[in-house]
Amino acid sequence: MVDEKKTINLDVAEIDKLFEEYRKTKDINLRNELVNRHLYIAEIVAKKFINRGIEYDDLYQVACMALINAVERFEPNKGYKFTSFATPTIMGEIKRYFRDRASLIRLPRRIYETSAKIKLATEILSAKLKQPPKIEEIAQYIGITPEEVLEVMEASNNYLPQSLDQTMYEDEEMTLGDVLGKSDENLVQIENTETVKKAIDKLSPLEREFVQKRFFEEKTQREIADEMKVSQMYISRLEKKVLKKLKDLIDETKAPI
Known part of the structure; x- marks a missing residue:
């Protein structure tokens, strides 16, 4: 039992070590192991975009491809956690996927x-x-005539289907990153972080404690179970419950008014 706990406590350090080794060797087996260990991130982000006209399986596939790209690009010596790097990367890729599908012409x-x-x-x-x-x-701000502004706005509306996530004048959550040619990952990360924070604030104290340990401290289910003096099966059920609750809360936040 003691040896098992020591192994668990080394999980984060072990992942960092795997990244360092992968950067040096580019061993495909190491990459696959790193991807498999972080598939939950792809699942969480993909589920945020369901019920928007694209099947979850397609979203999950895009998220997984973005996760692979994040693993290949991540540099552990920069001092931040992989989850903080991977989440906005996956988010940006899914938004690009939506944008590309929207551009019919x-x-x-x-x-x-x-x-x-x-x-x-x-x-x-x-x-x-x-x-x-x-x-x-x-x-006046752009330096063109009002007629040219109207012409471009009309042309854009004719070429592109209208989306609830794409607004021109309504004072609501900004989605400019969804329609511009280049996604600003910093803005994506801020948007994602604020949305998740609002959802987490609505969880119970026990659920918030679990989220902190599981997704911010990156502890395993077994390690959390040991700390909270409960069974790993209980923690597994709690994780499913919390993820579903967070998804519902985030969907409520993102729902168009």
Whole structure:
């Protein structure tokens, strides 16, 4: 029993060691082991996007491919945990997948670039003016005529299907990263972190303690069971319950008004 506990306590250090070894050898077996140990991250992130028109199996496949990419790119000597690196990476890849599927017809380059400028200008002016900007204000900010703004907005709407996650003027959670050509992983991470924090705050004290140990301290189910003086089966059931509860809470937060 003592030897088993020592092994458990070394899990985090062991993972770091595996990453260091993989960086040196690029051994496919090491990569597969690292991916298998972190598949739960792909599952959690993929489930956040269900009921948005794409099957969960497809989302999970995209998340797993992003997880593999995260394993290959992760540098343990940077001083942060792999979970903190992998989560925004997977999130960004799934959002790109949604964006690519939404682009049924590719916009002309001029329309596409101007549309991106309009969306960015709208975000900046909305924050500055505390209200949706007028067409004339957007045109002046970008340096084009109001007629050109209207032309590009109309063209964009004709080429792209409308989405509840894609808004131009409504004052709600920002989704600019979902429609721009390049995803800002820092913004994705902030959005994800704030959403999860709000959901965690609604958990019971016991559930919050479990989340802290399992996903922030990266402890195993057996280690948590030993600390909480319960069976590993209880912890396993608790994890399923907490993940489902978090998913429901996050879905409520993300639900369109």
